[in-house]
Each structure stands twice: as C-alpha cells, then as structure tokens.
Amino acid sequence: MQRRWTTPLMHSLRSFSSSSSNSSSSDKIVASVLFERLPVVIPKIDPIIYAFQEFSFRWKQQYRRVYPDEFYKKYESRGKGDYQIDYQPAPRITEADKTNDKRSLQRALDRRLYLLLHGTSYGSPDGNPVWHFPEKVYEKEETLRKCAESALQSVLGDLSHTYFVGNAPMGHMAVQTADKADTLKQRFFFKSQVIATNKFNIGECDDYVWVTKDELLEYFPDQAEYLKQMIIS
The missing domain is CATH 3.90.79.10 (Nucleoside Triphosphate Pyrophosphohydrolase)
Structure with a gap:
C-alpha cells in the first residue's frame, strides 16, 4: 500500500481553506x-577557485601539443585588417554604490x-x-x-x-x-x-x-x- 506524506505547509493550506469548518x-x-x-554582471571569482583554475591551466600546459615554428610564423603573418575596436568595460562600482543610494537599482550589480x-x-x-x-x-x-x-x-x-x-x-x-x-x-x-x-x-x-x-x-x-x-x- 502506498503511503501519502503530508507536510506542515499542506496542513496549513487545508486548515485555512475557505471551505474548512476548522x-x-x-x-x-x-x-x-x-x-x-x-545580478547584472558576473560575480567576482573566489580567490580559491581562481587559484585552482590557474593551477589547472599550468598543469595542462605540460601536455599541450607543440607545433613547429613555421606554423606560428604563418599565423602571425595573417592579415588583420585595418579596423580597430576600442572596448571599455563598464565599471563594476557605480555612482549608486559610492553614495550608498539604496533607492537605485544601479548598485551591487553582482548581487x-x-x-x-x-x-x-x-x-x-x-x-x-x-x-x-x-x-x-x-x-x-x-x-x-x-x-x-x-x-x-x-x-x-x-x-x-x-x-x-x-x-x-x-x-x-x-x-x-x-x-x-x-x-x-x-x-x-x-x-x-x-x-x-x-x-x-x-x-x-x-x-x-x-x-x-x-x-x-x-x-x-x-x-x-x-x-x-x-x-x-
């Protein structure tokens, strides 16, 4: 026989139903x-996680594939075009953070x-x-x-x-x-x-x-x- 388990929340919903006599x-x-x-921006990486990722990267570098020097020379000689992109990331600390304006949504962007x-x-x-x-x-x-x-x-x-x-x-x-x-x-x-x-x-x-x-x-x-x-x- 299958048992049915009830939670305190279910009991509360039943006892406070408009049709309940109790x-x-x-x-x-x-x-x-x-x-x-x-969150609007990605939270900062925890220092412990960052240290592990750095260790993992250096460990994998030991076993990476080594290409001949001619390969790198050909890659560096590829045309890069005459365009240039100037990208300036938005600051993580906003004016609302500096003034502690709690009526603004533009604060604590990573929380x-x-x-x-x-x-x-x-x-x-x-x-x-x-x-x-x-x-x-x-x-x-x-x-x-x-x-x-x-x-x-x-x-x-x-x-x-x-x-x-x-x-x-x-x-x-x-x-x-x-x-x-x-x-x-x-x-x-x-x-x-x-x-x-x-x-x-x-x-x-x-x-x-x-x-x-x-x-x-x-x-x-x-x-x-x-x-x-x-x-x-």
Missing part, C-alpha cells in the same frame, strides 16, 4: 512578494537585490509604519498567486516588467499579530523578478529600498534565521 474568522492569510533583481517598502503593514504594532515586503490580505482572488500579483501591481502600477516564478509559494510563516493575541497571520511568500528595466515608479508607501540579502536580514532581525534559509542568493 478555519477561524480571526485568522488572516497574507500574500507577500519577494521581488528581486538578478541580487530585493524590494522593501516602508509603510503600514497588516498586523504591525499599533498600525505604525514598518519595513515590509509588498503584500496583500487574501480576500476573494481566484488564487493566492493572483493575490500576490495584485499586491505587487498596487506598488508598481503594472506588471509588464515582472516575472512570477511558479504558481506555488516559496515559503510560509505564521506570525502572531500585535493587536490581537488570538489572531495568526499566515504569510505566504511568492517570488517575482525584474525583467528588462532598471527603474520603477514605486508608490503606495512612505519609502522604499533595494537591498542585498545581507542588508535585508538587518531589517528583520526576528525572522532573520528563517529568511536566510528561504532566500537563496
């Missing part, structure tokens, strides 16, 4: 969006950046503005992902430069709200990525930042351990 009306489901910008908003969040203490992800309380949307799309759209205005990765949430967190001791906030995280743009008109918030994973964890010290495992960068 669902509490005081419990809320929140869809949050982890909106990320992928992933994540969008955080400052404003009123569901369940924040006394309704005070806090740093949070784009989010929306699930109401009557067709799916939870639709709710997440609506949350991001309310901030960006449109989703033409976004891509949602999959239909299922990437993570789940149950948080006790500060205003009511018997109210749980079931937060489901969805991943979305920046596509073909380096600037957004962010609205519906007091302030916003684009931060790396390490910087993001400083904004959420209580959930840092969980977010560290959920976010892969």
Whole structure:
C-alpha cells in the first residue's frame, strides 16, 4: 500500500481553506512578494577557485601539443585588417554604490537585490509604519498567486516588467499579530523578478529600498534565521 506524506505547509493550506469548518474568522492569510533583481554582471571569482583554475591551466600546459615554428610564423603573418575596436568595460562600482543610494537599482550589480517598502503593514504594532515586503490580505482572488500579483501591481502600477516564478509559494510563516493575541497571520511568500528595466515608479508607501540579502536580514532581525534559509542568493 502506498503511503501519502503530508507536510506542515499542506496542513496549513487545508486548515485555512475557505471551505474548512476548522478555519477561524480571526485568522488572516497574507500574500507577500519577494521581488528581486538578478545580478547584472558576473560575480567576482573566489580567490580559491581562481587559484585552482590557474593551477589547472599550468598543469595542462605540460601536455599541450607543440607545433613547429613555421606554423606560428604563418599565423602571425595573417592579415588583420585595418579596423580597430576600442572596448571599455563598464565599471563594476557605480555612482549608486559610492553614495550608498539604496533607492537605485544601479548598485551591487553582482548581487541580487530585493524590494522593501516602508509603510503600514497588516498586523504591525499599533498600525505604525514598518519595513515590509509588498503584500496583500487574501480576500476573494481566484488564487493566492493572483493575490500576490495584485499586491505587487498596487506598488508598481503594472506588471509588464515582472516575472512570477511558479504558481506555488516559496515559503510560509505564521506570525502572531500585535493587536490581537488570538489572531495568526499566515504569510505566504511568492517570488517575482525584474525583467528588462532598471527603474520603477514605486508608490503606495512612505519609502522604499533595494537591498542585498545581507542588508535585508538587518531589517528583520526576528525572522532573520528563517529568511536566510528561504532566500537563496
């Protein structure tokens, strides 16, 4: 007989289904969006990896094929044309890096950046503005992902430069709200990525930042351990 294994996430989805008789009306489901910008440039090679590649190259040089001198002379005498290409690579350190402008997407080009908003969040203490992800309380949307799309759209205005990765949430967190001791906030995280743009008109918030994973964890010290495992960068 084949056994079926259930996970805590499946139990949570079942118990908080709108059709479940065990669902509490005081419990809320929140869809949050982890909106990320992928690296723009290739990250620098780790010194250990670079040392290994250098060793590997020198080792292979011992067994490379040796060609006669006439071959190299013919190669050097080949016509090179009268053209010249002047190529200047873009700097890895931008002006936004130098000024620590966290509202710019033109920073930390070799890292992933994540969008955080400052404003009123569901369940924040006394309704005070806090740093949070784009989010929306699930109401009557067709799916939870639709709710997440609506949350991001309310901030960006449109989703033409976004891509949602999959239909299922990437993570789940149950948080006790500060205003009511018997109210749980079931937060489901969805991943979305920046596509073909380096600037957004962010609205519906007091302030916003684009931060790396390490910087993001400083904004959420209580959930840092969980977010560290959920976010892969």
